Amino acid sequence: MDMTERIRAKLTTALMPLHLVIEDESHRHAGHAGRMQQPGHAPAGGGTHFKVVLVADAFTGLGRVARHRMVNGLLAGEFADGVHALQLRLLAPGEEG
Amino acid sequence: MSDEVFERIRREISDNPVVLYMKGTPVFPQCGFSSTVVQVLNRLGVQFKGVDVLSDPSIRDGVKRFSEWPTIPQLYVKGEFVGGCDIVREMYLSGELQSYMADKGVATTTAA
Numbered sequence: 001m002d003m004t005e006r007i008r009a010k011l012t013t014a015l016m017p018l019h020l021v022i023e024d025e026s027h028r029h030a031g032h033a034g035r036m037q038q039p040g041h042a043p044a045g046g047g048t049h050f051k052v053v054l055v056a057d058a059f060t061g062l063g064r065v066a067r068h069r070m071v072n073g074l075l076a077g078e079f080a081d082g083v084h085a086l087q088l089r090l091l092a093p094g095e096e097g
Numbered sequence: 098m099s100d101e102v103f104e105r106i107r108r109e110i111s112d113n114p115v116v117l118y119m120k121g122t123p124v125f126p127q128c129g130f131s132s133t134v135v136q137v138l139n140r141l142g143v144q145f146k147g148v149d150v151l152s153d154p155s156i157r158d159g160v161k162r163f164s165e166w167p168t169i170p171q172l173y174v175k176g177e178f179v180g181g182c183d184i185v186r187e188m189y190l191s192g193e194l195q196s197y198m199a200d201k202g203v204a205t206t207t208a209a
Contacts, residue, residue: 064184072167079167085130086168088183 003047019055102159115145130182142206
């Protein structure tokens with residue numbers, strides 16, 4: 001399973017998102033120092049820089065930092081396995097506008 | 098060792114009203130996400146202390162553990178963790194960052 005699918009599986013199971021888009025933007029960071037950090041983990045073809053847009057009921061009533069902490073916590077294993085940057089847009093239903 | 102780093106961070110964020118843990122320096126950011134936050138703070142006219150985590154691996158690792166936040170940059174205002182690049186950008190675009198700075202008594206040069 002590639003890193004995009006790992007992230008999708010974790011977030012889908014834990015948050016049951018109403019909307020979820022995951023983009024692997026690793027190619028835009030080719031040559032970036034962070035990509036050379038963990039040669040054993042980060043494949044040259046991608047898997048280090050991701051952008052996630054996620055709408056879920058779980059975020060209702062939570063501030064921005066708490067939402068990010070929730071997602072970062074769910075993906076702690078993925079960070080350990082080579083994810084270097086994760087751009088997050090985390091919305092509760094009704095905030096999409 | 099961890100305690101020393103935490104103590105240093107605690108001192109930094111209490112001695113300086115606005116601290117940005119970043120890659121590179123405010124003049125020469127070494128990462129697009131750090132650069133974005135620097136640009137936002139400059140646009141608001143906020144004075145801040147930039148701490149280059151690339152020049153000190155113990156701080157780079159230490160601030161992630163201190164904040165329980167896995168990525169850099171990290172913005173602190175009056176000792177309080179505000180967030181990373183995405184949060185700072187969202188708050189800036191919605192106008193919240195301007196009012197947040199005002200609430201915290203941090204001077205900005207642009208009107209909220």
